Amino acid sequence: MGAPENLNKLFKDKAEAVSAIVSEVASLNEALSYAVEICDRKEACQLLISGCEEELSSGAAELCEQKQKKSIAAPALDADLSQELASLCHAKGIDVVTKDLRKHVAGIDIGFTVVDYGIAETGTLVLDSSSEDTRLATMISEVHVAVVPKSKIRPTAFEVENELIDLMGQSPNYTAFITGASRTADIERVLALGVHGPLELHILMWEDH
Amino acid sequence: MQEAKDLKGYKQEVQDALDNSFLRTAMDNFAVAYRTGRANAFAGLDVENLIAQIAASKDSAIGQMDALFDEFKANAEKTGTRVHLARTAQEANEIIAQIAKDNQVNKIVKSKSMTAEETLLNHHLEAQQFEVVETDLGEWIIQLRNEGPSHMVMPAIHLSRYQVADLFSEVTGRKQDSEIERLVKVARRELRRQYLEADMGISGANFAIAATGTIGLTTNEGNARLVTTLPRVHVALVGLEKLMPTLNDALKVNRVLPRNATGQGITSYVTWITGPNACASAPEGQKIFHIVFLDNGRRELARDPVFKEVLRCVRCGACANVCPVYRMVGGHQYGHIYIGAIGLILTYFFHGREKARNLVQNCINCEACKSICAAGIDLPRMIKEVHTRIQDAEGHPVKSVLLSKVMKNRKFFHSLLRSAQKVQKPVTGGTPYLRHLPQIFAKEHNFRALPAIANKAFRDTWDHIKPHVATPRYRIALFAGCALDFVYPEQLEAAVKLLADCDVAVDFPMEQSCCGLPVEMMGEKDAAVAVAYQNLTAIHPEPYDYILTLCASCGSHLKKAYPRLLEDDASVQKELNEFADKIIPFSQFVNDVLKVEASDFMPSKLKATFHAPCHLCRGLGVTEPPHDLIRKAGYEFVPAAEEQTCCGFGGTYSSKFPQISAQILEKKLEDIQKTGAATLITECPGCILQLRGGAVKHGLDIDVKHLSEALADKHKKPSS
Numbered sequence: 044m045g046a047p048e049n050l051n052k053l054f055k056d057k058a059e060a061v062s063a064i065v066s067e068v069a070s071l072n073e074a075l076s077y078a079v080e081i082c083d084r085k086e087a088c089q090l091l092i093s094g095c096e097e098e099l100s101s102g103a104a105e106l107c108e109q110k111q112k113k114s115i116a117a118p119a120l121d122a123d124l125s126q127e128l129a130s131l132c133h134a135k136g137i138d139v140v141t142k143d144l145r146k147h148v149a150g151i152d153i154g155f156t157v158v159d160y161g162i163a164e165t166g167t168l169v170l171d172s173s174s175e176d177t178r179l180a181t182m183i184s185e186v187h188v189a190v191v192p193k194s195k196i197r198p199t200a201f202e203v204e205n206e207l208i209d210l211m212g213q214s215p216n217y218t219a220f221i222t223g224a225s226r227t228a229d230i231e232r233v234l235a236l237g238v239h240g241p242l243e244l245h246i247l248m249w250e251d252h
Numbered sequence: 253m254q255e256a257k258d259l260k261g262y263k264q265e266v267q268d269a270l271d272n273s274f275l276r277t278a279m280d281n282f283a284v285a286y287r288t289g290r291a292n293a294f295a296g297l298d299v300e301n302l303i304a305q306i307a308a309s310k311d312s313a314i315g316q317m318d319a320l321f322d323e324f325k326a327n328a329e330k331t332g333t334r335v336h337l338a339r340t341a342q343e344a345n346e347i348i349a350q351i352a353k354d355n356q357v358n359k360i361v362k363s364k365s366m367t368a369e370e371t372l373l374n375h376h377l378e379a380q381q382f383e384v385v386e387t388d389l390g391e392w393i394i395q396l397r398n399e400g401p402s403h404m405v406m407p408a409i410h411l412s413r414y415q416v417a418d419l420f421s422e423v424t425g426r427k428q429d430s431e432i433e434r435l436v437k438v439a440r441r442e443l444r445r446q447y448l449e450a451d452m453g454i455s456g457a458n459f460a461i462a463a464t465g466t467i468g469l470t471t472n473e474g475n476a477r478l479v480t481t482l483p484r485v486h487v488a489l490v491g492l493e494k495l496m497p498t499l500n501d502a503l504k505v506n507r508v509l510p511r512n513a514t515g516q517g518i519t520s521y522v523t524w525i526t527g528p529n530a531c532a533s534a535p536e537g538q539k540i541f542h543i544v545f546l547d548n549g550r551r552e553l554a555r556d557p558v559f560k561e562v563l564r565c566v567r568c569g570a571c572a573n574v575c576p577v578y579r580m581v582g583g584h585q586y587g588h589i590y591i592g593a594i595g596l597i598l599t600y601f602f603h604g605r606e607k608a609r610n611l612v613q614n615c616i617n618c619e620a621c622k623s624i625c626a627a628g629i630d631l632p633r634m635i636k637e638v639h640t641r642i643q644d645a646e647g648h649p650v651k652s653v654l655l656s657k658v659m660k661n662r663k664f665f666h667s668l669l670r671s672a673q674k675v676q677k678p679v680t681g682g683t684p685y686l687r688h689l690p691q692i693f694a695k696e697h698n699f700r701a702l703p704a705i706a707n708k709a710f711r712d713t714w715d716h717i718k719p720h721v722a723t724p725r726y727r728i729a730l731f732a733g734c735a736l737d738f739v740y741p742e743q744l745e746a747a748v749k750l751l752a753d754c755d756v757a758v759d760f761p762m763e764q765s766c767c768g769l770p771v772e773m774m775g776e777k778d779a780a781v782a783v784a785y786q787n788l789t790a791i792h793p794e795p796y797d798y799i800l801t802l803c804a805s806c807g808s809h810l811k812k813a814y815p816r817l818l819e820d821d822a823s824v825q826k827e828l829n830e831f832a833d834k835i836i837p838f839s840q841f842v843n844d845v846l847k848v849e850a851s852d853f854m855p856s857k858l859k860a861t862f863h864a865p866c867h868l869c870r871g872l873g874v875t876e877p878p879h880d881l882i883r884k885a886g887y888e889f890v891p892a893a894e895e896q897t898c899c900g901f902g903g904t905y906s907s908k909f910p911q912i913s914a915q916i917l918e919k920k921l922e923d924i925q926k927t928g929a930a931t932l933i934t935e936c937p938g939c940i941l942q943l944r945g946g947a948v949k950h951g952l953d954i955d956v957k958h959l960s961e962a963l964a965d966k967h968k969k970p971s972s
């Protein structure tokens with residue numbers, strides 16, 4: 044596969060090919076700002092969540108109503124980063140959710156995670172999701188913002204095989220490969236993004252050392 | 253689902269499917285788009301090698317199924333997972349219902365699982381008053397419609413957006429727009445709350461890794477992640493064939509599965525679950541996790557020397573995607589629950605003879621499925637073997653018994669053909685076609701003109717036309733095959749003339765007979781073996797450089813099927829190998845061995861296109877030589893779209909399922925017409941019969957020729 048730049052480029056190309064939005068960040072703080080920024084600025088953080096504008100049955104419509112505020116879920120951050128995120132969000136009137144994500148199944152605007160590995164061949168993220176909150180942050184959010192440390196990008200899944208085996212050895216374990224946004228082609232084979240999971244996947248390639 | 257009582261009922265269902273114009277267009281678009289998508293996804297990868305790796309790893313796992321189960325169970329139980337083995341579908345359903353009862357479950361959410369379709373799990377659970385909601389969009393749609401899947405990967409491919417909109421209007425009680433984007437959003441919101449309300453999630457698994465007791469799930473929608481996360485109980489229903497020793501085996505499969513299934517490098521989500529994970533709604537904060545392995549005949553299958561390779565299947569669905577018959581009739585008529593080529597076979601093993609009887613006859617033997625299978629399964633062969641087994645168990649139909657009797661006796665067979673020639677006058681009106689179809693043919697056979705038997709068979713003229721070549725470059729034996737010998741002798745004569753001009757000594761061993769493919773296609777394996785012996789005795793390979801054939805179907809049968817049909821007879825192996833090795837199709841011999849040049853032919857301005865016979869391009873792997881030869885012979889070669897798609901002939905197939913054959917032919921002729929070529933060249937008499945008959949019937953101004961005629965017409969006489 045050659046030099047790391049090639050690997051990074053391949054990763055980026057492959058991820059973009061499956062509709063991920065890929066950018067670079069120099070630090071985790073910058074990544075947090077990015078997440079808050081898109082939540083604040085873009086339509087992604089509407090009060091109304093995706094699908095709730097449609098004609099729904101009363102049960103489904105009720106669930107829509109449970110979401111009252113813009114929110115970012117970031118369940119696995121260390122104390123410093125949590126603090127940083129909280130103050131960034133506070134300024135913009137955004138809720139930060141760090142636990143009990145189950146209570147927010149109605150919808151969360153942004154799920155923020157730092158993943159364990161990247162796989163260049165397919166533009167895939169590998170994330171140990173054994174914590175239920177981490178799992179849900181990547182499932183029920185409208186937009187998933189994921190940071191991938193560049194040092195952790197490998198050519199193919201076979202180069203993370205041993206690490207995966209280690210993870211599987213520490214049962215219980217729930218490890219996810221995530222590639223692009225949630226998608227379906229079940230109606231007339233027409234591609235539609237965001238059927239059950241995130242409508243958008245943003246990947247921030249982090250220049251760690 | 254197969255509800256038809258007999259072949260007649262099945263044909264009626266097939267006809268209904270053929271008349272469904274939405275289905276026809278959807279399938280046509282899909283067939284074309286799939287091939288491009290797959291090719292892109294595999295670009296730069298050595299596909300054959302990847303497939304061979306999967307086949308090897310699967311074969312090894314199948315060989316140690318019981319041991320892998322024990323290993324998986326031991327490792328999973330260490331983590332607190334409960335592992336069950338269900339001998340039958342019924343038992344699996346009962347185990348799962350019991351788990352639900354034990355845990356006071358009311359509502360169940362499911363992610364897609366073909367194995368659960370196999371056991372009809374939903375019916376069982378619903379009968380016991382559990383509420384079951386499918387969460388995969390396509391599965392949800394067909395569940396709401398009370399239907400089975402029509403494709404293993406895209407279960408609702410037979411439905412239009414309008415049908416879905418009507419359905420969703422009913423479900424939500426609000427009028428829905430037919431815009432797909434919006435329908436998907438409606439499903440997103442309607443299903444979201446179901447996860448939360450459910451007490452139990454049921455999933456399948458694509459991989460079961462023995463070394464760690466891990467299951468792997470591949471999905472695009474992400475519903476399986478929610479199904480395995482939100483409810484407090486998770487049950488995975490897994491076929492025993494999903495067991496594999498290590499993660500490495502799973503990663504290998506995962507490299508091919510999504511590429512072959514949908515042309516994706518990988519699915520959006522691949523989820524690896526080991527042990528009962530954290531779950532806030534579960535009593536101890538930890539999921540109640542059960543894995544139910546399903547036998548349902550798999551362990552017996554794993555011990556079957558012929559059929560065990562069927563268990564390699566990774567359920568990519570590709571064998572349906574490329575099947576010309578699936579394309580015409582759709583999944584509800586091309587399978588029972590499992591669909592496509594593999595469906596024809598699995599129906600027999602999992603759902604019984606009754607359901608499989610009609611299905612296995614509906615294979616045209618084009619080998620498209622075999623050439624694309626992610627696990628390298630010889631699907632057409634398996635289908636024929638199942639057909640034979642069913643006939644062995646139920647008694648062979650009179651027609652096919654008679655035919656196989658006749659075939660075993662070459663002289664009698666040939667004399668029958670000769671007398672048929674004499675009595676056909678009234679139906680040919682002296683033309684080369686059967687003008688009035690004899691009574692035995694129903695009206696539905698009238699979709700193409702049928703050729704008459706030639707006045708004189710090739711074998712009966714051989715003594716007169718046999719050329720003398722003084723100093724031959726090569727010696728070949730000519731294998732004619734019935735159609736060329738008795739219907740199209742002029743195509744053989746053209747070849748013989750060209751070969752003589754190129755200093756090739758040609759022999760025609762008189763004792764040769766039908767290659768035997770038609771009888772094997774009718775499930776008469778005994779007769780196929782008997783005929784193979786006859787031909788092997790008739791043509792001793794030793795004195796010849798090659799055994800040449802102008803019929804691609806004969807050629808691939810002689811080369812690929814004989815070694816398998818006679819594999820148990822050690823005494824003929826040496827000769828058999830030599831025989832098979834020396835079989836060569838006409839185009840390959842003339843182009844690659846004789847190496848004819850453009851200068852050997854007279855130039856012409858004619859536009860010609862080519863139809864690649866199934867058994868030439870896939871059966872024998874010959875694709876370029878005919879193109880080269882058409883160009884060398886001075887034609888302007890214009891390739892047709894879908895050149896390698898079957899023409900719909902399939903030997904006896906076209907008389908068994910004429911309505912499907914006719915539709916496939918129609919599509920083919922459209923592609924040919926679009927090239928604007930006045931000459932259509934091919935290399936198999938069956939294809940000629942079908943294409944020429946179709947062109948005549950439709951009044952098209954297209955000259956259908958065997959490659960031998962196209963070349964002989966333009967070949968310059970050698971100057972010496």
Ligand code: SF4
Nearest residue numbers: 575615616618619621
């Ligand atoms: S051989 Fe051809 S017709 Fe038969 S199942 Fe395979 S693809 Fe379909």
Ligand code: SF4
Nearest residue numbers: 565566568569571625
């Ligand atoms: S038989 Fe082969 S092509 Fe068909 S679904 Fe199975 S693996 Fe895929």
